[in-house]
Amino acid sequence: xxxxxxxxxxxxxxxxxxxxxxxxxxxxxxxxxxxxxxxxxxxxxxxxxxxxxxxxxxxxxxxxxxxxxxxxxxxxxxxxxxxxxxxxxxxxxxxxxxxxxxxxxxxxxxxxxxxxxxxxxxxxxxxxxxxxxxxxxxxxxxxxxxxxxxxxxxxxxxxxxxxxxxxxxxxxxxxxxxxxxxxxxxxxxxxxxxxxxxxxxxxxxxxxxxxxxxxxxxxxxxxxxxxxxxxxxxxxxxxxxxxxxxxxxxxxxxxxxxx
Numbered sequence: 001x002x003x004x005x006x007x008x009x010x011x012x013x014x015x016x017x018x019x020x021x022x023x024x025x026x027x028x029x030x031x032x033x034x035x036x037x038x039x040x041x042x043x044x045x046x047x048x049x050x051x052x053x054x055x056x057x058x059x060x061x062x063x064x065x066x067x068x069x070x071x072x073x074x075x076x077x078x079x080x081x082x083x084x085x086x087x088x089x090x091x092x093x094x095x096x097x098x099x100x101x102x103x104x105x106x107x108x109x110x111x112x113x114x115x116x117x118x119x120x121x122x123x124x125x126x127x128x129x130x131x132x133x134x135x136x137x138x139x140x141x142x143x144x145x146x147x148x149x150x151x152x153x154x155x156x157x158x159x160x161x162x163x164x165x166x167x168x169x170x171x172x173x174x175x176x177x178x179x180x181x182x183x184x185x186x187x188x189x190x191x192x193x194x195x196x197x198x199x200x201x202x203x204x205x206x207x208x209x210x211x212x213x214x215x216x217x218x219x220x221x222x223x224x225x226x227x228x229x230x231x232x233x234x235x236x237x238x239x240x241x242x243x244x245x246x247x248x249x250x251x252x253x254x255x256x257x258x259x
Contacts, residue, residue: 005033007244011252012040015238018061019085023101023146025055032057048081056081056099056145062089072126073119079103082132091259093140095228098133100145109169117166120148124175133183141225142257143185146250148219149176154195155218167217185223188232188255202250203242210242222255231258 012020020042025032029047037045042059046067049055055078058064065086072079079101086094103123106116127133135141151173153159162168180187193199200216207213224232234256241251 004246004248005036007241007248009036009040011238011241012042015252015254017254019097020059021097021099021144022057022059023055023099025049025057026052027055046081046083048078050078054078054101056101058083058097058099060085060089062091064088065094068132070130070132072123075119079123095140095142095259096132096135098141098143098145100127100143100147102127102146102148104148105166105172107166109164109166109171120166121171121175124149124172124179127179128175128182133179133185135183135225135227138227139225140227141183142228142255143183143223144221144253144255146219147176147221149173150217150219151176152190152195152218154198155200157198157200157213157215157217162217167219180223183223184226186226186229188222188224188229189218189235189253191229192232192235199237200239201237201253205249220250220253222253224257228257232256233258 027049028051029049032047032049034045037059042061044060044063046058046064048069058081062085065084065088068082070080082096082098084094084096085091103120105120106114108114109117111118111121148167149172150156150168156162156168199218201218201220203210203216207215232255236254238252
């Protein structure tokens with residue numbers, strides 16, 4: 001969904017996050033509404049956007065030490081940006097923050113006939129092999145984003161009915177789990193809200209009454225390195241944003257990290 005600056009501004013005014021990560025902005029860097037975010041108090045913005053498709057942004061009150069954009073699958077399609085928060089931000093031990101938008105994968109879960117699904121699987125494989133996503137025992141790292149996979153049984157409204165639906169097929173779930181294992185990532189959302197509790201961040205536009213049906217999926221994730229896992233004190237899913245006029249099918253997720 002194209003960037004809805006009004007909804008983002010509403011969320012910012014209500015929550016006042018130090019750092020905000022956006023995905024699927026569909027906005028080239030030279031058209032991004034920098035002045036609007038500056039007026040809201042966010043002077044530091046790391047962008048990786050393009051016209052009409054994809055796009056990720058990190059918006060911050062705090063200055064960055066560095067900004068990195070990584071290309072996956074040789075497509076140059078603006079699906080990753082990372083920043084380092086360090087001494088300039090008052091953070092004694094630096095934190096690396098990765099913001100991702102993983103390909104959705106289309107509707108047919110067969111890479112031999114669906115190039116979009118093949119791209120998604122290859123993207124997850126490259127994430128698994130990425131040296132930047134493999135920190136040491138003491139490295140402080142966060143990975144967030146629309147990963148477009150609901151990996152666990154209770155991350156979807158019906159595990160049995162979703163096994164052949166893109167986002168919860170066994171091959172996608174295993175590949176995302178492999179990314180997590182390779183980087184020793186901790187799933188912060190499930191650390192604080194363990195299964196069997198249902199946990200959703202996305203509700204389809206196709207449902208006639210999304211709220212009554214509540215057929216959600218957890219496609220948006222917050223991971224941390226082990227060195228930061230005990231610093232996550234809260235996770236909040238702002239489900240009410242799914243019910244606003246002209247909503248996104250995703251809702252905001254907020255993680256509180258005690259530094």
